[in-house]
């Protein structure tokens with residue numbers, strides 16, 4: 281079965297499909313009891329990311345339960361700094377922690393961008409998932425690989441944790457742009473190598489998560505979001521033209537138009553702050569759009585969920601559209617609400 285046989289790949293290739301394909305950002309995770317069970321048996325979160333059998337298992341869990349149209353590789357955006365030699369760990373209940381890198385000597389202590397051997401188990405996970413998808417869905421479910429965008433990953437590398445408004449990286453962007461540029465360049469190179477490896481292992485599409493794009497003032501957007509992300513995409517597409525690329529730049533508003541003008545971008549992710557009627561007019565004529573249900577409408581369920589789904593389908597059904605949330609699913613979301621979402625989107 282060719283890759284265009286899946287609804288998801290058709291939509292990503294610019295086709296308006298009969299119903300929008302559906303998947304959810306962070307669809308493998310703590311809202312699923314079977315994830316919590318596997319996670320408990322794996323050891324640490326990074327142990328789970330680097331265990332191909334278990335990582336493949338949790339990637340498949342939401343596919344088996346909900347029949348989503350795409351699976352997303354189970355890993356994390358912070359495996360790149362980890363592979364480059366930065367100390368990264370996930371403190372229980374606190375989120376990611378890293379030993380901060382704040383100057384050139386810290387950067388020089390990290391490994392070369394081409395040396396990503398630590399990520400071999402993640403690449404092995406991609407191989408396994410693609411095989412399982414082929415066996416269990418006949419290829420009807422596509423496989424998405426991913427990485428974080430350089431600005432978002434750099435914000436963790438510099439601050440050593442998640443920070444309100446990404447103040448540490450923003451300050452460095454003003455105080456020491458040469459250092460930040462060196463870090464971003466390292467991440468562009470490593471991310472490109474990593475995405476090409478995921479594609480070669482079986483990922484049909486890749487998504488770049490610029491989760492903290494909204495922290496960038498307009499004057500800084502071009503240099504720290506648009507340029508690094510576009511460099512990655514152009515390089516990946518030059519090497520693997522068959523791959524499809526989704527940009528999820530959260531909080532950048534009308535700057536999504538900039539990515540709409542990049543020929544190598546196939547789809548634009550819409551966060552829950554984007555007006556879908558604007559997206560239908562301004563973005564969808566250029567690109568497939570993906571999103572943008574508020575994850576809290578899904579958590580709430582009932583009429584809030586039904587109304588959110590109706591509004592999105594009403595605005596975006598005239599062009600290529602992939603149904604998704606406007607950001608990752610929250611851990612306390614009831615599974616029954618996800619089942620309801622699937623029914624609503626499939627019109628069943």
Ligand SMILES: Cc1c2[nH]c(c1CCC(=O)O)Cc1[nH]c(c(CCC(=O)O)c1C)Cc1[nH]c(c(CCC(=O)O)c1C)Cc1[nH]c(c(C)c1CCC(=O)O)C2
Nearest residue numbers: 305306307308309325353354355356357375376489491608
């Ligand atoms: C910023 C970011 C991170 N990781 C990611 C982003 C970008 C997307 C976004 O903005 O949400 C991306 C990510 N993280 C994870 C995936 C796996 C695939 C999937 O989407 O199902 C993906 C695509 C697993 C994960 N990554 C993490 C978990 C939870 C850890 C656990 O199970 O203990 C999972 C399932 C940990 C993580 N990893 C990160 C944070 C902030 C946290 C802690 C917060 C949280 O727990 O949700 C960094």
